Amino acid sequence: MCGIAGLIHRGKSSKVGHELQGMLQALKHRGEDSTGYALYGDTDGKNFIMRFKVGENVGEGSTSVAEDVSVYDERKKIVDSYLSEMGAKIIKEERILPYSLRYEIQYDKKDLLEFSQKIESIPGVEILSMGKSLEVIKDLGNAKMVCDRYNLDKLVGTHAIGHARMATESGVDIKSAHPFWGYPFSDVSVVHNGQLTNYWNNRRALENKGMRFMSECDSELIAVYIAQKMREGASLEEGMKESLSGLDGVFTYFVATKDSLGMAKDTMAAKPLVLYESDDLVAMGSEEIAIRSILPQEIDTYDPFDGEVKVWQI
Amino acid sequence: MANLKNTEKKTKSQAMGMHTEVLTGRTQQKFFNPDEAENFYYFGTYDVDFNKRTDLDVKDMSAAEANKKIDSLMSEGYGTIVIKNPQGKHSLGVGILNKLNLIFEGSLGYFGMGSCDGPIVRINGRVGWSCAENLMAGKVVIEKNAGSCFGAAIRGGDLICKGSVGARTGIDMKGGTIIIGGDAGAFTGFMMQRGRIIILGDVGINLGDSMYDGTIFVGGEVGSYGSDAVDAELTKSDQDWLKRKLKVAEIGENFDVSKMKKIVAGKKLWNYDNLEPTEKKGAI
Numbered sequence: 038m039c040g041i042a043g044l045i046h047r048g049k050s051s052k053v054g055h056e057l058q059g060m061l062q063a064l065k066h067r068g069e070d071s072t073g074y075a076l077y078g079d080t081d082g083k084n085f086i087m088r089f090k091v092g093e094n095v096g097e098g099s100t101s102v103a104e105d106v107s108v109y110d111e112r113k114k115i116v117d118s119y120l121s122e123m124g125a126k127i128i129k130e131e132r133i134l135p136y137s138l139r140y141e142i143q144y145d146k147k148d149l150l151e152f153s154q155k156i157e158s159i160p161g162v163e164i165l166s167m168g169k170s171l172e173v174i175k176d177l178g179n180a181k182m183v184c185d186r187y188n189l190d191k192l193v194g195t196h197a198i199g200h201a202r203m204a205t206e207s208g209v210d211i212k213s214a215h216p217f218w219g220y221p222f223s224d225v226s227v228v229h230n231g232q233l234t235n236y237w238n239n240r241r242a243l244e245n246k247g248m249r250f251m252s253e254c255d256s257e258l259i260a261v262y263i264a265q266k267m268r269e270g271a272s273l274e275e276g277m278k279e280s281l282s283g284l285d286g287v288f289t290y291f292v293a294t295k296d297s298l299g300m301a302k303d304t305m306a307a308k309p310l311v312l313y314e315s316d317d318l319v320a321m322g323s324e325e326i327a328i329r330s331i332l333p334q335e336i337d338t339y340d341p342f343d344g345e346v347k348v349w350q351i
Numbered sequence: 352m353a354n355l356k357n358t359e360k361k362t363k364s365q366a367m368g369m370h371t372e373v374l375t376g377r378t379q380q381k382f383f384n385p386d387e388a389e390n391f392y393y394f395g396t397y398d399v400d401f402n403k404r405t406d407l408d409v410k411d412m413s414a415a416e417a418n419k420k421i422d423s424l425m426s427e428g429y430g431t432i433v434i435k436n437p438q439g440k441h442s443l444g445v446g447i448l449n450k451l452n453l454i455f456e457g458s459l460g461y462f463g464m465g466s467c468d469g470p471i472v473r474i475n476g477r478v479g480w481s482c483a484e485n486l487m488a489g490k491v492v493i494e495k496n497a498g499s500c501f502g503a504a505i506r507g508g509d510l511i512c513k514g515s516v517g518a519r520t521g522i523d524m525k526g527g528t529i530i531i532g533g534d535a536g537a538f539t540g541f542m543m544q545r546g547r548i549i550i551l552g553d554v555g556i557n558l559g560d561s562m563y564d565g566t567i568f569v570g571g572e573v574g575s576y577g578s579d580a581v582d583a584e585l586t587k588s589d590q591d592w593l594k595r596k597l598k599v600a601e602i603g604e605n606f607d608v609s610k611m612k613k614i615v616a617g618k619k620l621w622n623y624d625n626l627e628p629t630e631k632k633g634a635i
Contacts, residue, residue, distance in 0.1 A: 304556070306499060306518035306537050309480055325439035325460050325479055333438060335457055338477050339496040340517035343537040343555055 038203050039215075040064030041228045041310075042322035043291045044331070045196035045298040045349050049317065050079050054184065054192030057199045059330035060322055061180035067323060068203025070098065071214035072183045073175030075166070075226035075293055078194040084128055084141050085223070086172055088165040089116070089156070092136035093210050094177045100208035106135050108161070113138065115159050123152060133187055136211075137176070150221040154249070163212060163251050168224030170194070170295050175214040195351045196298050198291045200228040207254040217260035220249060222267060224295040229256035230323055231288030231308045239284070259290050274348045277301045281344055291321070299348035306343035313338045319349050395422075396449045399430035410436035414443055425449055439479070444472065461498070464491050480517070483510050486527060492601070499536065502529045505546065511600045518555065521548045524565065532602045538577065540567045540614075549593065551603045559614050567614040568593060570606060581617040589613060 042060035044053065054076055061072055080086070091112040093101035113132075120127060120142065129141035144152065153164055166173035172192075176183045180201060184190055200215035207213040219225025233239075233255040240250055240258060248261045262283065266276030273292060277299055287307035292299045300321060302310060312321040313328050313336055320328045325338055341347065405424060409417040417434070421444065424432055431452040437443055441460035444453060444467070451470040455463075458476030468487035473494070480498040483491045486505040492513070499517030502510040507527040515533030522541045530549045537555035540548050543565040553571035560577025567580075568589070593608040 304537070306555075309498065311479065311498065324441075325458060325477070326441070329439045335476060337495060338458070339515060340498045340536070342534075343518055 038067050039230045040067035040201040040323040040327070041199070041215075041230045041289065041291060042201075042320075042327045043196070043198035043228070043293070043298055043300070044318065044320040045293075045351060047317050047319070047349070047351055050193050050195050052191065053077070053194040053197040054189035056331045057197045058180050058184040058189065060320070060327040061199045061201050063326045063330040064201045064323055065179045068201050069179035070204040070209045071175060071177045071202045071211065072180045072200065073173065073202070073215045073228070074183070074189060074197060074199045075171060075173050075216040075228070076189065076192050076194055076197045077170045077224070077293065077295065078172060078192055080170055082169045084143050085125075085167055085169055087140045087142055087167050088138070088173050089140070090137050090163050090165060090211055091116070092161055093212070094134075094136065096177060098209050099177055100204075101210045104161075109135050112159055112162050116156060116162060119155050119159070123155060125152070134176075137187075139172070148221070149223060150247070153221050157249070157251070164218065164220070165211075166218045166226065167221075168295065171218075171224040171226055171293075173216050173218055173226055175200075175211055175216065177209065177211070177214075195296075196293060198226060198228050198293045198298065200230075206232070207252060212252045213254040215254075215256055217254075217257045219260045219264040219267075219292070222264050225260070225264060225267075226293050227256070227260035227263065227290060229259050229288055229290040231286060231290070231303070233258055233284055233286040233288065235285040255286075256290075259284065259288070259292075263292055273297060273299055274346060277346045277348070281346070289323075296351050297348055299346065300341065301346045302341050302343060304344040306340075310341055311338050312341055312347075314349075397425045398428065399425055399449065399451060400428050401430035401450075401452055403429050404431035404433070405429050406433045406435055408435040409440065409443070410438065414440050414445075417443055418445060421447065421453070425451060437476070441479070444470075458495070467491075477514070478512075483508075486510060496533070501531075502527070505529070509596075509600065511602060513602055515552065520550075521546070524548075528596060530596065530600045530602055534571065537574065540565065540580075541577070543567075549596065551606055559616070561620060562616045563620075564616055564618075568608075569612045569614065570603075570608075570610070573612065573614075576614070579617045579620045580614050583613045583615040585609070585611060585613045 091109045095101050095103040125142045125144040131139040174187045215228045216226040236255040243261050263276045288303045289308040289310045309323050311325045433454045435456050437455050437457045439458050439460045442462045445465040447470045448468045453470050453472045455474040459478045461479040463478050463482050465484045469489045472491040475494050477495040478493050478497045481500040484503045486508045488507045490509045492511045496514035497512040497516040501516045501520040504523040505527040506525050509528050511530045513532040516535050518536035519541050520535050520539045521529050521543050524543045524546045526546045528547045534552035535550045535554045538557045539554050540559040542561050544563045545565045548567045551570040556574035557577035558573050559580030590608050597603045
C-alpha cells in the first residue's frame with residue numbers, strides 16, 4: 038500500500054511544496070518508508086535544474102550500505118568534469134545533503150539521452166530529475182521529514198505530484214522511491230500506486246530500445262514506458278491510454294509534464310483515487326483526507342472509473 | 352428449533368422471481384420467531400429517544416474518539432446525533448448496533464458506517480471506499496458520490512447513494528438493497544449472493560460477475576456482462592417493487608422503471624447444493 042497525491046493550479050501559482058506536504062502527510066499511514074515530491078516551480082525557463090544524488094541515505098530503516106562521504110565528493114568532482122566536457126555550465130550549485138545536490142545549469146542541446154547516460158555512467162550517481170521547471174526531491178521518511186530536510190515548504194509553482202511509499206517489492210532507498218523522472222524527457226515525472234505484473238517483459242523490451250532503469254521498482258516502468266511512447270511520437274495522453282493495455286496489473290498513476298498533469302486508472306479499478314476538480318484547481322489523492330488537508334471546506338469529489346485517463350493543463 | 356420443511360415453502364421474494372433457489376442448509380433454518388422480537392437483545396445497545404438531539408463536532412477527534420463519543424451519547428439516551436466536520440475521516444460511525452438517527456454534515460473517508468445494525472443515517476457529503484460494509488439493518492443515505500466496494504457484503508438494510516459509485520459495488524452482498532442514482536463502476540455485484548442492486552445510470556464492465564443469486568436492475572447502459580450474469584424478464588411485480596423502493600429512497604421517483612434491465616445469475620457456476628467430498632462419504 039502506498040499513497041499518491043497531486044494538484045494543479047490553473048491560471049495561477051501557489052505554494053505547491055507546502056500544499057503537497059500537507060496532502061502526503063495526511064497519507065502517511067499508507068507508507069512512510071520514503072516520500073517523494075515532483076514540484077513544478079516558477080522559473081524563467083532558461084536553464085535546466087538538475088537534481089541528482091551521489092549516494093544513498095543510510096539512516097534508520099535504509100537498506101543501503103554506508104559509504105564514506107569522501108566517496109560522494111569524488112563522484113561530485115567527476116560529475117562536474119563531465120558537465121564541463123559536455124559544454125554544460127554550472128550557474129548555481131547547492132549541496133543540500135552530503136548525498137543530494139541541486140545544480141542550475143546552462144545546457145543548449147535538447148537531447149538529454151546522451152547527457153544522462155554520461156552522468157549516470159559514474160557508479161553511484163543518479164539524476165533524479167532534469168528539467169526547466171521540474172524538481173524531484175525524494176528521501177527516506179514521511180512527508181514532513183523530507184519537506185523539512187529539503188526546505189520545500191516555500192517552493193512556489195503551478196503543479197506537483199508526490200508519493201508516500203511503503204516498500205514492498207524493492208529496497209528502502211532513494212533509488213526505489215517515487216517520483217520517477219521520465220528519462221530522458223525534460224520535465225516529465227511519474228508516481229504510482231499498485232503492482233505491475235509484466236515488469237520484466239516490458240523492461241527487457243524497453244532496455245533493448247535503449248531506455249535505462251535505475252532501480253528494480255516496478256513503478257519505474259511506467260515512467261520509462263510513457264517516455265518511450267512519447268519518443269515514438271505519442272502525446273502524453275495517447276501514451277497513457279496505451280499503458281492501460283500495455284501494462285498488466287493494478288495501478289493508479291499520475292504523470293506530470295511542464296504544463297500538464299494526468300491520471301490513469303487500470304481496467305480493474307483496484308487502486309483508489311479521489312478527485313476534486315474546479316475551474317482553478319484540480320486535486321487528487323489516494324484518499325479524500327489528502328484533499329481535505331488543503332480544502333477543509335465541504336467540496337464535491339468523486340472516484341474516477343476503471344480505465345479512465347484524464348489530463349489537465351495549467 | 353424451526354421446522355426444516357418450512358424453508359421449502361416459496362417466499363415472497365421467490366414468488367417475485369428475485370430468488371429462485373430453495374434453501375435447505377441448517378444455517379437457513381428459522382431460529383427466531385419474529386413475534387418474539389421483544390426478546391431479542393443486543394449486548395451494548397441502548398434505549399434512545401429520537402427527539403433527544405445533539406451535535407458532535409469531530410474536527411479534532413480521532414475516529415476512535417468520535418465513535419466512543421457517539422456510543423456515550425447513545426448511552427445518555429440521545430436518539431438523534433448530528434456529526435459536524437467529519438472532513439473525510441476514516442471509520443466513522445462503525446459498529447452501531449442501535450436504533451439511531453445519525454446525520455453527518457460532510458463527507459466520510461473509508462469504511463464509514465461499517466458493521467452497523469439498525470441506525471438511520473444521512474450523509475450530506477461523499478463517502479470513500481467500503482461504506483456500510485456488512486450492514487445488517489437500517490438505512491444509509493449518501494447525498495453525493497461514493498467510492499469503490501460500496502455496500503460490500505451487506506446482509507440487510509437499504510443503502511442509497513444519490514450520486515455515482517466506484518467499482519465492485521455490492522461485492523459479496525448477502526441481502527438488503529443498494530440503490531444508486533448515478534453511474535456505477537466495473538464489477539458491480541461481483542459474487543453477490545442475495546439482495547438487490549438498483550442503478551439508475553450506466554454501469555461499467557463485468558456486471559454481476561460470478562454472482563450466485565440476487566438481482567440487479569440497470570436503468571442505463573451496461574459496459575459488459577460478467578461471467579454467468581444473464582438477462583431476465585422484468586415482471587409487473589418487479590416494476591411495482593422498483594417504484595415503491597425508489598419512492599421510499601427519495602431517489603428517481605419519476606424514473607421510468609419499465610425500461611430497466613433485470614440481470615440475474617445464470618447459475619451455470621452454481622455449486623450450492625452439491626455435497627462436499629467428506630459429506631458424500633457420510634451420506635454413503
